[in-house]
Amino acid sequence: MFHKETEYALRGLVYIQQQNELGHRPGLAEIAREIDAPGFYTGKILQRLVRQGFLTSRKGKGGGFGFGRDKPPLPLRDLILATEGNKILTGCAFGLKECDQDHPCPLHYRYAPIRNALNDLVATATIQSLAGSLAASVPPAREKPDIGSNPDKNIN
């Protein structure tokens, strides 16, 4: 689904937020080890996110990464757009230059709802909601059981 870079960023930020909630500011070595990502590459990615204002860092002893206490929750969408762009969120499944409802490709009417569901997910889920074991990670009490028209094949 997402690029490796996006995956590392997601896992990294969620880990940082979880540790922050415990009053801990993790450093790069710890983060990379815990999220099972390549150390130097993770460093480069976090660095970029700091420059983009998604999180803060401190150098030297006791340094590490964290979110400011005042920072509003960060929707996954913002992170995704910053790291890999909008192809996955707005692109045409058939590869047309753009997805245009007025000139739909043969997949449009079945693909658009799926893409919309993804957009909704990344707009409403935040790093903070994923960090708390609550909300996003818990089964949503079976109400909309599944989306496909082949319910028997789906696993949740």
Next chain:
Amino acid sequence: MFHKETEYALRGLVYIQQQNELGHRPGLAEIAREIDAPGFYTGKILQRLVRQGFLTSRKGKGGGFGFGRDKPPLPLRDLILATEGNKILTGCAFGLKECDQDHPCPLHYRYAPIRNALNDLVATATIQSLAGSLAASVPPAREKPDIGSNPDKNIN
């Protein structure tokens, strides 16, 4: 969403099927031009698909690409698995080594239904169904309007 190679393959095969239905076996130059894809690259892709048995080709004058009349409909799923593998259909959105319901990532319960919907789409839509302007490409008579929980933001 998909790799460029998959997109070109999708558009190419649908075009070939459409032309076949009109009694025409298009050649590479025509195909690449009509689906707006790089010629030589499209050639390489189609060549690979021929080797994998997805379609047939004929060299020389009057040559071109086509499906055998006896060939059963080709689900997009088969094409996708052959060209770019199963990451998009079975991978974890958080980047865990595998998506395991027993050890779900924080995105699992909201992502799995979306991925299931995609699996359903590519399992039921075929090159042939997309080629006919019917079936897949026509709005499905508004019954399951949308998937997300933010209906007002969705466009179909």
Next chain:
DNA sequence: CTATTAAAAGACAAAAAGGTCTTTTAATTA
């Protein structure tokens, strides 16, 4: 049989994604 046509094969190259490593800068602590 010959000329022509068009796909097959495969070398080659550019661009993007993914990853490693060294040097520099800044902060803390002793």
Next chain:
DNA sequence: TAATTAAAAGACCTTTTTGTCTTTTAATAG
């Protein structure tokens, strides 16, 4: 202030994806 710690910066490399081009092979038409 000096030693230590940890992030910032950026050079460099590898792999994958995407794309180009030339040569070869096979089919058909005349």
